[in-house]
Amino acid sequence: MIRTSNQPHVSAWPDGQPYKPDWITHRFATAAKDARIKASIHDLRRSFSTLAQRAGVDRLTVKDLGGWSSVTVVEKHYTGEIQPVLEHFTIRPSAL
DSSP, rough: OOOTTTOOSSSTTTTSOOOOOHHHHHHHHHHHTTOOOOOOHHHHHHHHHHHHHHOOHHHOOOOOOHSSHHHHHHHSSSSOOOOOHTTTTOOGGOOO
């Protein structure tokens, strides 16, 4: 289910109950393993933050969108390189 203006959760079952974090983490891990991709939900959060900041989104907005407790957390843990994550999702010329 996609969030609507009256739905408080980003993702939820059709009855409106939110997915449990462990369920999402498990489903993502299974899908990544099946696709032979080494990535985690945490990698996606870090990539989101870094890409948003590179696109010019201010850190306060990134904090709010990502649900972090403070801009300091974003600055300390969620700003930086995404290469280790992205290398799993790109085709290198040597692989062709």
